[in-house]
Amino acid sequence: MLRDEKAIVVFSGGQDSTTCLFWALETFKEVEVVTFNYNQRHKEEIECAKRIAEELQVKHHLLDMQLLNQLAPNALTRDDIEIKEGEDGELPSTFVPGRNLIFLSFAAVLASQVKAKHIITGVCETDFSGYPDCRDAFVKSLNVTINLSMDQQFVIHTPLMWLDKAETWKLADDLGALEFVREKTLTCYEGVIGDGCGECPACKLRRNGLEKYLEGAAAHDR
Numbered sequence: 001m002l003r004d005e006k007a008i009v010v011f012s013g014g015q016d017s018t019t020c021l022f023w024a025l026e027t028f029k030e031v032e033v034v035t036f037n038y039n040q041r042h043k044e045e046i047e048c049a050k051r052i053a054e055e056l057q058v059k060h061h062l063l064d065m066q067l068l069n070q071l072a073p074n075a076l077t078r079d080d081i082e083i084k085e086g087e088d089g090e091l092p093s094t095f096v097p098g099r100n101l102i103f104l105s106f107a108a109v110l111a112s113q114v115k116a117k118h119i120i121t122g123v124c125e126t127d128f129s130g131y132p133d134c135r136d137a138f139v140k141s142l143n144v145t146i147n148l149s150m151d152q153q154f155v156i157h158t159p160l161m162w163l164d165k166a167e168t169w170k171l172a173d174d175l176g177a178l179e180f181v182r183e184k185t186l187t188c189y190e191g192v193i194g195d196g197c198g199e200c201p202a203c204k205l206r207r208n209g210l211e212k213y214l215e216g217a218a219a220h221d222r
């Protein structure tokens with residue numbers, strides 16, 4: 001039934017949202033993507049998203065959300081704020097308050113415009129780095145709110161919600177997209193595409209997941 005329907009993927013050009021895009025292309029008849037420009041530290045992120053959308057031949061919407069940076073400057077948008085993992089219940093310096101609330105709400109407005117019933121986001125509670133708006137309860141609650149606000153029946157999908165990074169690599173592999181995701185996506189906080197700088201928290205998380213998945217897959221093949 002989903003095969004006849006249209007979906008919008010919230011898309012950053014990173015590992016998670018690119019895997020979600022491949023998942024959506026398998027699941028829905030028609031797929032478009034939306035990228036938010038909020039003055040990311042690296043403009044390369046937007047270029048990367050554009051290239052992937054073009055290569056996969058999906059319509060790409062780019063929405064200007066620099067307003068978010070005006071409200072909540074943080075380590076992802078400002079060069080002079082250091083990227084730090086949160087300690088002792090503190091949120092990491094990469095947290096942008098309200099980001100997913102705003103992004104998903106705008107994605108729903110766009111979905112309404114382009115007549116898409118489904119919205120896909122790569123948020124994940126398993127690798128939860130302390131972001132409250134990546135939690136399953138938040139997404140479900142927002143889904144209800146959005147539907148009430150527009151009197152429509154959107155469905156927000158979170159295919160990665162309960163996967164760890166290794167399982168996300170497995171999903172990409174199952175979708176025939178392991179090499180694509182590995183070589184063409186940008187996760188690194190330093191703006192280095194593919195395997196990245198290797199040193200930042202995002203690169204470490206990505207690499208550990210990949211190694212764990214590849215080791216598991218090799219053990220399975222033996």
Ligand SMILES: [Zn+2]
Pocket residue numbers: 187188189190191192196197198199200201202203
């Ligand atoms: Zn990096």
